[in-house]
Amino acid sequence: MLTYTDFLLAMPLFSLTVTVLLIIATEAARVGRARFSQFLAITGLLVTSLLAGLNLRESGVAFQGMIATDAASSYLTILLSLAGIVTALVARPYFEHRDAHRGEFYILLLFAIIGMVLMASANDLITLFLGIELMSFCLYVLAGFERTKDKQNESALKYFLLGAFASAFLLYGIALIYGSVGSTNLDAIARAYAGISNQPLFLLGTAMLIVGLGFKVAAVPFHMWAPDVYEGAPTVVTGFMATAGKSAAFAALAIVMIRTFDIGGSTTADVLALLAAASMVLGNVVAIAQTNLKRMLAYSSVAHAGYLLAGVAAGTAEGFAGVFLYLTAYTVTTLGAFAVIGWHERTNDEGTSLDDYVGLSQHQPVIAAVMALYMFSLTGIPPFAGFIGKYYVFMAAVRADLTWLAIVGVLTSAVSAFYYLRVIVMMYFRERDGEHIPLPRIPVMIALGITAALVIVVGVLPSTVLQLFMPAM
Amino acid sequence: MVPLSHYLFLSAVLFMTGAVGVLTRRNAIIVFMSIELMLNSVNLTLVAFSSFLGNVTGQMLVFFVMTVAAAEAAVGLAIIIAIYRRKQTVNLDEINLLKW
Numbered sequence: 001m002l003t004y005t006d007f008l009l010a011m012p013l014f015s016l017t018v019t020v021l022l023i024i025a026t027e028a029a030r031v032g033r034a035r036f037s038q039f040l041a042i043t044g045l046l047v048t049s050l051l052a053g054l055n056l057r058e059s060g061v062a063f064q065g066m067i068a069t070d071a072a073s074s075y076l077t078i079l080l081s082l083a084g085i086v087t088a089l090v091a092r093p094y095f096e097h098r099d100a101h102r103g104e105f106y107i108l109l110l111f112a113i114i115g116m117v118l119m120a121s122a123n124d125l126i127t128l129f130l131g132i133e134l135m136s137f138c139l140y141v142l143a144g145f146e147r148t149k150d151k152q153n154e155s156a157l158k159y160f161l162l163g164a165f166a167s168a169f170l171l172y173g174i175a176l177i178y179g180s181v182g183s184t185n186l187d188a189i190a191r192a193y194a195g196i197s198n199q200p201l202f203l204l205g206t207a208m209l210i211v212g213l214g215f216k217v218a219a220v221p222f223h224m225w226a227p228d229v230y231e232g233a234p235t236v237v238t239g240f241m242a243t244a245g246k247s248a249a250f251a252a253l254a255i256v257m258i259r260t261f262d263i264g265g266s267t268t269a270d271v272l273a274l275l276a277a278a279s280m281v282l283g284n285v286v287a288i289a290q291t292n293l294k295r296m297l298a299y300s301s302v303a304h305a306g307y308l309l310a311g312v313a314a315g316t317a318e319g320f321a322g323v324f325l326y327l328t329a330y331t332v333t334t335l336g337a338f339a340v341i342g343w344h345e346r347t348n349d350e351g352t353s354l355d356d357y358v359g360l361s362q363h364q365p366v367i368a369a370v371m372a373l374y375m376f377s378l379t380g381i382p383p384f385a386g387f388i389g390k391y392y393v394f395m396a397a398v399r400a401d402l403t404w405l406a407i408v409g410v411l412t413s414a415v416s417a418f419y420y421l422r423v424i425v426m427m428y429f430r431e432r433d434g435e436h437i438p439l440p441r442i443p444v445m446i447a448l449g450i451t452a453a454l455v456i457v458v459g460v461l462p463s464t465v466l467q468l469f470m471p472a473m
Numbered sequence: 474m475v476p477l478s479h480y481l482f483l484s485a486v487l488f489m490t491g492a493v494g495v496l497t498r499r500n501a502i503i504v505f506m507s508i509e510l511m512l513n514s515v516n517l518t519l520v521a522f523s524s525f526l527g528n529v530t531g532q533m534l535v536f537f538v539m540t541v542a543a544a545e546a547a548v549g550l551a552i553i554i555a556i557y558r559r560k561q562t563v564n565l566d567e568i569n570l571l572k573w
Contacts, residue, residue: 129537144555156552
């Protein structure tokens, strides 16, 4: 039986779907140009985040147990909408500059966000699988959005082949878990978990699930696609998939591993802790050797996946809160950093190398200052958002007897300071001899303003943010 | 009656065949076919579980997987065609602008 509450709980999903159908209709009828689609997309995302905000204090299960809405999923919907808004703002100047501004971009962007919201509010492995696939298909196409560019085509193909390969593992994992529990509903699996958590069939299913989701979050050893895809894709798309894509995948991972499986202290938690340590070490060490800023941030995103996995491996409510807080910090910071890179990039794809940023502070002091803010936040220097995120996940790891993992995390953060601060050194302490780059257009300025303000707000008022998605804490 | 383990074993072998195909073949189309083989082996697992558990959820999931696989074919082949138009090849070893 469908009730009125079902629709109320799924309201953000409906508003996104209506918006995307509207955009498709206007695109098909050719009434508006791409900028009209952009306007519709931003309006729809604003409405969605408003509706999700109204759902923040609601919780319940809708559509025969397929979807569960609670504070955490509503909060993540707001975060994903925000990432969508920032991406839509930055996309128009970026693509117009390249003569590639088309309405399809916003259709794919919104479909991807629908998939992500589905993942964050999944209460059934079927919903989870559909959400992941919807998100992934849109991201494959977005990665190769400018069809005439070889680099983007290659990035899309690599992402597609490895992504589909990982999806097959994820699906096999779902099938094996279904076989050992007899249901795909997460509540049913949670009830059966204590009795079956040591069955080989169930453990194999869990391992396959970790492989599939580990690929989506780009954790070592499933990270090999990330540097190539991040470097080859259009910069606005890279920013979107590095932040929103990772947030949705980590929300799914946290929901399955912490809420459903209750992995705290089990072998599964140990495996996740090992993956976390490997991601932190490899991501940070290889990032040092990178000269292209996009590629460097790709390896840095592998390292951040490691920090986030530490929160998941803790397996406690504290870890869950830490993961969500970290996702907020990482999303606002990295979106901003990619917005700066997208502005600095030339139409021939040059201008993303570290050397191109030499002396940016003499040339565009405001943008250089904002970029420095993002780099401080990514390093984890207080009082910025990145520090608070790290503090909460490492605290959760220590309380869950994973002190060694927290130590690895702190040490690798120190290593990461080297390459993040190198960007600042390049911008501030070298003489400029490069070309003159005009100030970004107003939408990009707004996007930078929003993200920079949030980096500081999340860093200064973490408990306010925490209460949004964890009313009990 | 054929026991459940036979079905599971067969689908595991098919899944491994697909996985080995993805890792060893260099033609993008063959790699893609191997992935489809993996998805279909999962479908076999799901149908077998569904039948032996007397529970219809597995068969329902199979329909979703088939739909997803069809969408995946549309997206994947479009990407492969876009590459072929530019480079006249779908050999993965020759698609190497980015450091793999």
